[in-house]
Amino acid sequence: MNMYLYPEYEVVRDESRCISCRVCERQCANLVHSFDAETGKMSADSAKCVNCHRCVCLCPSHALKIVKSDDTYKVNANWDNQTINEVYKQANSGGVLLSSMGNPKPYPVYWDKMLVNASQVTNPPIDPLREPMETQIYLGKRSVTIERDERGKLKDTLAPQLKLRVPVMFSAMSYGSISYNAHEALARAAEELGTFYNTGEGGLHKDFYRYGKNTIVQVASGRFGVFKDYLENAAAIEIKMGQGAKPGIGGHLPGAKITADVSETRMIPQGVDAISPAPHHDIYSIEDLRQLVYSLKEATEYKKPVIVKIAAVHNAAAIASGIARSGADIIAIDGYRGGTGAAPTRIRDHVGIPIELALAQVDQRLRDEGIRDEVSLVVGGSVRSSADVVKAIAMGADACYIGTAALLALGCHLCRSCHEGKCNWGIATQRPDLVKRLNPDLGYKRLVNLVTAWDHEIREMMGGMGINSVEALRGNRLMLRGIGLTDAELRILGIRYAGESM
Amino acid sequence: MKRVYVNEKWCLGCHLCEYECAFAATGLSDIVKALKGKPVYPRIRVEEGDGVCFSVNCRHCREPLCVQSCISGALSVGGDGVVRIDREKCVGCLTCVLVCPYGAVMPAPDGHAAMKCQLCTDNACGEPNCVKHCPNNAIVYEERG
Ligand code: SF4
Ligand code: SF4
Numbered sequence: 001m002n003m004y005l006y007p008e009y010e011v012v013r014d015e016s017r018c019i020s021c022r023v024c025e026r027q028c029a030n031l032v033h034s035f036d037a038e039t040g041k042m043s044a045d046s047a048k049c050v051n052c053h054r055c056v057c058l059c060p061s062h063a064l065k066i067v068k069s070d071d072t073y074k075v076n077a078n079w080d081n082q083t084i085n086e087v088y089k090q091a092n093s094g095g096v097l098l099s100s101m102g103n104p105k106p107y108p109v110y111w112d113k114m115l116v117n118a119s120q121v122t123n124p125p126i127d128p129l130r131e132p133m134e135t136q137i138y139l140g141k142r143s144v145t146i147e148r149d150e151r152g153k154l155k156d157t158l159a160p161q162l163k164l165r166v167p168v169m170f171s172a173m174s175y176g177s178i179s180y181n182a183h184e185a186l187a188r189a190a191e192e193l194g195t196f197y198n199t200g201e202g203g204l205h206k207d208f209y210r211y212g213k214n215t216i217v218q219v220a221s222g223r224f225g226v227f228k229d230y231l232e233n234a235a236a237i238e239i240k241m242g243q244g245a246k247p248g249i250g251g252h253l254p255g256a257k258i259t260a261d262v263s264e265t266r267m268i269p270q271g272v273d274a275i276s277p278a279p280h281h282d283i284y285s286i287e288d289l290r291q292l293v294y295s296l297k298e299a300t301e302y303k304k305p306v307i308v309k310i311a312a313v314h315n316a317a318a319i320a321s322g323i324a325r326s327g328a329d330i331i332a333i334d335g336y337r338g339g340t341g342a343a344p345t346r347i348r349d350h351v352g353i354p355i356e357l358a359l360a361q362v363d364q365r366l367r368d369e370g371i372r373d374e375v376s377l378v379v380g381g382s383v384r385s386s387a388d389v390v391k392a393i394a395m396g397a398d399a400c401y402i403g404t405a406a407l408l409a410l411g412c413h414l415c416r417s418c419h420e421g422k423c424n425w426g427i428a429t430q431r432p433d434l435v436k437r438l439n440p441d442l443g444y445k446r447l448v449n450l451v452t453a454w455d456h457e458i459r460e461m462m463g464g465m466g467i468n469s470v471e472a473l474r475g476n477r478l479m480l481r482g483i484g485l486t487d488a489e490l491r492i493l494g495i496r497y498a499g500e501s502m
Numbered sequence: 503m504k505r506v507y508v509n510e511k512w513c514l515g516c517h518l519c520e521y522e523c524a525f526a527a528t529g530l531s532d533i534v535k536a537l538k539g540k541p542v543y544p545r546i547r548v549e550e551g552d553g554v555c556f557s558v559n560c561r562h563c564r565e566p567l568c569v570q571s572c573i574s575g576a577l578s579v580g581g582d583g584v585v586r587i588d589r590e591k592c593v594g595c596l597t598c599v600l601v602c603p604y605g606a607v608m609p610a611p612d613g614h615a616a617m618k619c620q621l622c623t624d625n626a627c628g629e630p631n632c633v634k635h636c637p638n639n640a641i642v643y644e645e646r647g
Binding site: 016017018019021022023026027058060061063433436437439441442 | 511512514515516517518521522525533534537538539542553635637638639640
């Protein structure tokens with residue numbers, strides 16, 4: 001017998017406003033709404049609702065809302081409703097619990113416990129509308145050896161760089177986990193913004209080769225879609241060692257999402273689950289990693305920076321130090337709040353560490369060892385606003401990856417049901433009738449709007465600090481102060497407490 | 503002239519355009535007051551079948567069959583290119599309904615006259631309300647040679 005679970009969220013229809021247009025019924029892929037021809041009234045089956053807000057947003061008379069159910073078991077601080085329900089679900093199914101998107105648990109968000117400085121009197125602020133303000137940056141190795149040619153002229157020994165007009169890139173999301181239209185929107189936005197999007201481990205659809213200058217391609221443990229053209233049609237190559245949402249495990253794209261197009265792009269059979277193994281089977285040491293880094297560089301004639309992406313875990317600093325010595329040009333670190341198209345719930349919610357702490361430790365370690373210039377640092381895993389970007393840069397990052405924020409711009413409402421493949425917003429689905437709901441003409445503009453708005457805000461915040469370039473803000477932790485943090489947290493973050501002066 | 507163009511690739515078949523059209527025609531500012539509990543008479547229709555859907559409304563043809571066939575002179579092409587119907591002149595013969603190849607002219611609710619899309623020039627919206635509320639840019643209002 002399956003234990004009955006009362007729906008977590010309830011669909012509430014204001015009968016006095018509903019005009020029975022049935023738009024909600026047509027838009028809900030979870031078949032929540034239905035029309036009763038006899039009474040002429042709509043009804044809803046809340047048990048099927050995933051709270052994606054598609055119907056709420058499209059209802060022309062704003063007759064709908066979704067509320068958290070107030071049905072409750074006996075209140076128990078140890079056994080809360082969700083914990084109890086998860087036990088029931090597993091007793092019903094015997095299966096591993098699956099989730100999507102980022103860790104929703106109430107762990108501390110360190111971005112919100114840091115405050116930014118501003119200039120007063122002695123160091124004048126800068127008005128970004130009147131004075132030059134630089135948010136353009138380069139990613140790549142900055143260490144150079146001074147070499148001269150026979151005529152005594154300096155040789156250009158600078159390793160390949162990525163030029164970003166804004167210190168924000170779109171993080172890895174594979175074609176397969178997200179739709180063709182979502183990819184097109186990201187690619188076009190990256191092109192217009194002068195930044196990069198990332199194919200994730202799903203290969204690169206041929207249609208998107210034309211955005212190659214703004215594409216980062218991933219080489220992950222499954223090696224899906226990796227071949228000559230893939231590497232050639234990219235600006236940089238990212239070796240994915242781990243993902244913040246699920247450190248220590250591989251990926252699993254259900255067969256239902258492996259459509260003909262996805263199968264061709266990934267170079268795997270149609271309809272069969274795509275499993276990427278937890279480790280790269282050829283990488284068990286930094287030396288092994290170095291071999292892959294150099295194989296990829298060799299294959300692309302040393303013209304493209306190689307990124308190594310890891311999940312933020314307990315010994316991230318030591319690992320990053322190894323990566324910096326492996327020949328990689330850029331290290332990407334993904335915090336435990338980073339999103340995913342599907343992950344075991346326990347891993348998403350309990351494995352890894354906050355990106356803020358990992359970033360502080362990695363940057364410090366690389367500086368201490370004198371190798372910070374060997375690599376650029378990119379951080380992701382819940383960068384939610386321009387303020388988070390500013391704080392990340394002041395902590396020591398060169399740039400940020402945004403994934404969830406980008407999907408929100410495309411319409412995602414964080415219902416965290418990506419793994420069900422029925423995304424009502426046309427993002428995390430391959431069902432043609434749902435994919436078409438995301439028109440990239442509209443989607444890419446929303447992405448451009450978002451990042452442009454952030455760019456303005458970054459300029460404003462930097463101006464307030466009297467800083468006129470991202471380069472000058474990077475690693476400037478004196479611009480940050482902690483609030484509501486313990487001594488240990490301040491030490492790890494490498495910042496002072498609010499009220500302590502320079 | 504600017505016309506409403508359809509891009510079936512992006513049409514979701516949500517039928518919002520029909521309701522927004524009917525709402526615009528009422529001239530009211532509250533959609534609930536305008537449409538709740540009332541039959542809806544849109545001048546735009548979503549056609550569906552075989553996995554394809556798209557909305558159809560008046561094409562504002564350069565040589566409109568409806569205007570040519572109107573026996574009472576109620577239909578005319580304005581200086582702006584918009585095909586309009588004069589309710590006062592219409593005798594309700596519905597010949598236009600029969601001849602329009604797009605099915606874009608329909609009997610008005612009272613049955614005594616025909617009605618059609620006039621690109622919201624006949625109400626307070628000013629611009630086609632269907633286009634304004636299409637969630638996916640499946641209909642656009644633009645100049646195309
Ligand atoms: S979309 Fe809104 S008005 Fe239309 S049937 Fe659903 S609840 Fe009613
Ligand atoms: S699943 Fe989404 S569209 Fe369906 S009822 Fe719930 S919120 Fe509305």
